Amino acid sequence: MAVQIRNDINELLLEEEIGDDLHEKLVSTQLVEEQQEIKYHFGEAVLRETFFDGYHIFTGDASVYENLHVNATEAIPAVSLLFMVRGHFNTNVGHERQRLFGSLEHNLYYNPGGVENAHILKQENLAAVGMNFSKERFLQLAENNGRILDMLGNNVAGNRPIILNKKSNHPITARMLMILDEIRNCQFLGGHKKLYLQSKVIELLALQCEQQEQAESLQKERFALSASDKEKIFFARDYLLNQMQSPPSLTELSRAAGLNEFKLKNGFKQVFDNTVFGYLNDHKMEYARQLLQSAVQSVTQIAEQLGFSSVQHFSTAFRKKFGVSPVKLRNA
Incomplete structure (x- = not known):
């Protein structure tokens, strides 16, 4: 894959060929795991990648110190799921128009042309999780698995570009955030890790398609x-x-x-497929789960920080959302 990075005045900051063995890793029946720490004057990032059986999972955390314009030529076109956990950037995602990905947004796309452009503004603490399917793997998953996947599969088979939600990106739900966190913190090894990660990626794909179907079915009923x-x-x-x-x-x-x-x-x-305070509650619970796993604050402190009147009220809400008490989650 060829990558070029330029700044606002079109100076070439970086140009290199990476991933010549991408296809070999993508089709490997063995788990291939890599981690890179990248540091330049214009930004730094930590990238973690996992390849197996036509799946490519990547997580990235980055800080960008000046506006960047990235041009990448993919050696192997793939169906991509992108979840922007934190931060924002513009990309063409294989289409002629730019698409803004903001915090807590996701989409699915296929770019048969293999050329992608991204424009990233100066910002710190970007976080994204993505999955790429080989064309063959995606077509296997799409076959006879619902109207949305049938439609996407037909376009991929015909080598036509696709984007799941053409009008705008969907919001990342609380359940999706949980799965993304489970992927990032997977403790399994070897074949068990392959099985676990595959199940999580397929669940995310199913949730994306379900969300799109619901959006389409409600579109006729909703006001402009x-x-x-x-x-x-x-x-x-x-x-x-x-x-x-x-x-x-x-x-x-x-x-x-x-x-x-x-x-x-x-x-x-x-816009968010949730009520105002349902959305707030989901956000509170997901934030509480992250704080509990970090083990920096006590359960009482977390309850106070999130505005609960008592630890008991917090514990009840948390158990209702996740099926387990805050204390049990922390001790798990």
């Missing part, structure tokens, strides 16, 4: 949401999460976002 209103819905989401410890009422949130309550509630359901 203008681009301006959609921006206000995203503002309301960010405002709500920033006030997580003491969240505003619907009236206060709608006033801050410049929307009436009806449009706020229905717009939130349309």
